[in-house]
Amino acid sequence: MRSWWFAGLMLIAGVVTGVGQSGPASFALAFLPFAVLGVLFSPLAFPWSLTAAQARRRSAENGRPVIYWRPGCTYCLRLRLRLGRRAGRAYWVDIWRDPEAAAAVRAVTGGDETVPTVVLPEGAVVNPDPAWVRDRLPA
Structure with missing residues (x-):
């Protein structure tokens, strides 16, 4: 749920x-x-959340970013609104819904659960500029 x-x-x-x-x-x-x-x-306000495993598998197939978020996060909301319709081209994972996702974010951020955390094949970025993410989404 x-x-x-x-x-x-x-x-x-x-x-x-x-x-x-x-x-x-x-x-x-x-x-x-x-x-x-x-x-x-x-x-x-967010595209349907996947589990961390589902998002990683799909991202490995097509290179789309995985965006870890949580409800109530103003930075996540800013990213989502600035991406507009293109937000659906990324895989969104709610860290409060999936403990494995929260662990993945902690591994990237050094132990805390700072979101949004965007993971791409070349690495992860914490709280990136929305324009940077938009440039990495498929057309």
Whole structure:
């Protein structure tokens, strides 16, 4: 199951904030920013996550990048939004969903789980510039 807890937390925060408002319009204005954040930080904003093993196998076949991410990561969201439609040309792996993926990131980053971590056949880069990643995606 994909990680939805952070998106749910945003929606709950929006409801709690909106309940204190004086009318339906005020509620909607208070709730809307939290709803937008909930969608952006949910798995809906990211292509479907694979397991680390699946992503490595597919990347070995065609050389596409493997991007390790986690829900709630603003840098992951920035990368995803800046890649736009081309984001689907990479393999996305949620490190909170796959312990093997978290271990792979720790191996690359020296023991922490810093994401986004992009792995290509020539090596790995932690929190790369989105333009750099875009240049390495297939056309």
